[in-house]
Amino acid sequence: MDHIPRLSEVLYVGLCHEIGTPTEVAIRRDVLDMEGMIKKPIHMYRGFVWMFSGSYREGFRFGSSDRDTMCWTYNHKLITDISQCWVYNPSKHDIILMEDSGTPPGFVRLCLLTSPRDDFTISSLVPFNGGAYISSSLWRETYFQSLANDRRNPNRNITIHGPCTNSFYESIEIDQAVCFATKCWPNLIRGWVDRCQRHIWPSMPVLETILSKGCHCVPIGSKISPFNQLEWRLSFSQAEQQLVCAMNHTQFLCYGLLKIFLKEVINYRKEPLLCSYYMKTTMFWIIQLGHVIWCPNNLLDCFWICFKYLIHCVYRGVFPNFFIAQNNMFINKVVGIGRESLLQQLYQYYRMGVSCLLLSPTLRSILEPALSSPSFVLSSAEGEFIDNTDVDMSAMLEIFQESFPAENISVFYLYLKSFSTLSWISLSSYQSLTLQFCTAQTLVQLAFTIANSTPCYTYKNFYVLDRIICNMLKLALRLGPVSYLLYLALYYYRTGRYEKTLHITYLTKQRLSQDFNMYVTVDRQRYNETVGSLSLSRRMTRAWMINVRLLENILCIEELCLEQKASQQNGEPMLHLSPFLVVEMLSVLTHYRQGSRSQCLQSLTDLQTLVLYDDGTYVPLKTRDISWQVLGICQHVVGDLHGALHSYQESLRQKPVNKIQEATCFRIGCVKQQLQRNDYM
Known part of the structure; x- marks a missing residue:
């Protein structure tokens, strides 16, 4: 050839x-860039930074690609010369000297110059040459043990792989490296800078960006050194990202x-x-x-x-x-x-x-x-070889992967402040779209967090709080995809406003039934004809759909509280439900609460038809376990115990993506007890 x-x-x-096409690769990078900008204030608040690295961050989306992440804290300050100590405050920071004399090229030793402040550092110190040095092997082992002992960690089968801990989240392989970051470059890097300037690649702006970001030390030593347990390998992951983007x-x-x-x-x-x-x-x-x-x-x-x-x-x-x-x-x-x-x-x-x-x-x-x-x-x-619909689908899949959980309301407010600040700076179109979606997502999470955590002692307090929550959810549905209407319906159902719940559910069902919607699949011709000429923002709010996400510790609907707890205990941070499923579920439960028996049964039939006969178009295969569970719950509520038992058993037969098996087994036990009681009577 x-x-x-x-x-x-x-x-x-x-x-x-x-x-990926040039546009698709640019979208992937823009979305991850936006995530980094949004989370920067939260990282500062928490005291540590997480960063994607490797091929996923570079823009590849191979099915077998792993997710490489790097983590470091703000409290550790690495220097290359003792004279740089004055830059940092010893009362607030651990100051660490990088030594590259007597080590193989590309490796350094880390000498702690101040008193250690965290357990990781304390447990990793080793005396050497009259100083206290941080052992890379002890550091790596300490982090491995902390992950292995953390029951809330969703990653399983944790092993040590090079400088990283290797684990799997569902089918995704994840490598995590807890490292040290430094803005100071070792002396050996001067040869690389001279070479870049001589060959004019990368360009001077890219080179300046690389030099401003610094490098990392990851916990693994050279295989040819007798003191490799004290050595740390220099990692230029951030520089490599910039070079690939160039x-x-x-x-x-x-x-x-x-x-x-x-x-x-x-x-x-x-x-x-x-x-x-x-x-x-x-x-x-x-x-x-x-x-x-x-x-x-x-x-x-x-x-x-x-x-x-x-x-x-x-x-x-x-x-x-x-x-x-x-x-x-x-x-x-x-x-x-x-x-x-x-x-x-x-x-x-x-x-x-x-x-x-x-x-x-x-x-x-x-x-x-x-x-x-x-x-x-x-x-x-x-x-000439890719349709705009494919680009939009690619963008939707990338943006909808973003998630911004928070441990308290203060973090949510930090997110909102970050959104407000970023909305005033110059962003690419897909960065702006990512910011819009993340704002909507955070508003939903904050609204339900406030509803769960704020007590209302008087009707006036409830009224004020209710208005705030409803306004948040209404703003979220104006910014977010089509299926965000359902969060308002869930709130109305939760607060007993069943007529409003049915009204929102009816509107959502109408919007979900549009033939130009983009979910698992899309009608390309109708999509281009109907929304192709609109802005990206309008396309998302009119035609894009996402699963309803129920995050841990955020109760949206009481009927699924048991499933959320089971999922959380097994390390799954959220439940994913098809919006088509949630519409039918709310119809069944709302009609039941209103006492509309015939309409309740009709909605239950529609729900059963959806779960039984869908080919993955409206109920994605990854949501089948929770979908059968929801059907069983609705059957259980209306009194169809045999149907509920069958649905729960079907839920157990599905791939356990949402990790709700414990809740399913508990519900099966309850149904069997009721059936035995009925037989006895």
Whole structure:
């Protein structure tokens, strides 16, 4: 398969569908940038920072991608020279000196210069050379034990993986590193800065941003050092994010192409010697060295140049770190027989030429149509191969993942203050949309938190509080997606205003039934005809739908209190219910409370039909456990005990996404007791 521009453009378009178009990748980054800006004041209030890193933060959304996170506190201040001590207040901060003398390149030792203030630091101190040093191994083990002993932690099967704790949340693999952050750069980084200025990549604004953000120390030492338990590896994760964002889309897709080839070809059914970090580093070196034309019709040639660089590094047994070139990342990893075997494998692919890409199932499915038909041509212009509906669906999925839980009302007010501040600065369209959704979500959570936590001793107090809550929920439904109407209906039901509940439920049902709505699926033609010309904000409020979320410690409806407690005890922070399900549930319960038997039974029939016969369009598969549970609760309420028992049993057979099995078993026991009592009578 010789390199020709036509095949490169076909591969470019195919990778855009597989990895993301320029707009989709920009949306992913904008949403996460907005999350970081919103949460910054809350991080300062809590005293620590959480940050996404790795491929997810860079804009990839592979099904197998893990979520890398880094966490550090504001109280630890790292310096590179003793003269920098005066910058910080020793009575408020732990001042830590980074020592890079006598350590392998890319590693430092951390010497504590002040008295420790937290248990993590105290339990990790080791005497060395007359000073108190923080042991990376003890630090890592302490954090591992704290996670393993935390029953509220939703992540399970926790293990130590390198500098991180590795765990799974549902099917998502999560790596967490508790580290130290510093704005001070080690001396070895000066060579990298000079190289960047010499090769003019990254650009000077990007370089200045990188240098202003600093770097991190993660808890793992060098494998070749006798004192590696005291060593910490320098991490340039924030810098890497900036560098990946500085790539043009052809470069980003080439990076993704290398990751796919690594996973599906090089490491397929083999003990992996290479990881995706090597692919990222390869991209950095090739881009900085220049002499490559990065454009869609040259993508195959770009891949081949990167692949040859990788072979060259394996052949030499030297893979220099991009930031500290003296750090050979192959030491104690790609060595001996393993390196020889890997080199032979890569050389076989080299002899095949770029046709080795066909060994990957993903890449073969992209390239085969073009290889079998010489006339097969695809335009690489984004507007010609992706519909605006796809972009909106991608944006909806990204934005609706955002969640802003708070431990008290003060944190909610900090969120609202952050929203107000950010609304006055210049934002991209998708950042503004993310801010709008997050404002609506926080208003809903705050409204129900106030309703749950504020006592009303007089009717006047209740009236004032009720007006505040209703105004919050009405503002939220004006800012949020279509299904946010249901939170107002839930509040009315909770406070016994059943006519208003039915009115809102009826309005919601009408709006949910529109054929242009975007939920699990969407009618592209009707969506474009009806809302395609509207602003992003109006599109969200008129056509986008999201599951109803019931967060832990925030009671929205008494009938599901048991499920919320069970879910919370098993580490699941919220229940997810289909808006179509909630509409029918409220209809059943409200008619029952009003004593409208016939209408209650009709609504129950509609609910049963929805749960029984839906194919995932209106009741997503991930909500099936709670959906059967809701049906059982409604049947139980109206007195259909046999139907309720069957529904609860069906709930247990579903994938336990919401982790409500304990509540289900309790309800099954209650139904069986009632049936036995009825039989006895």
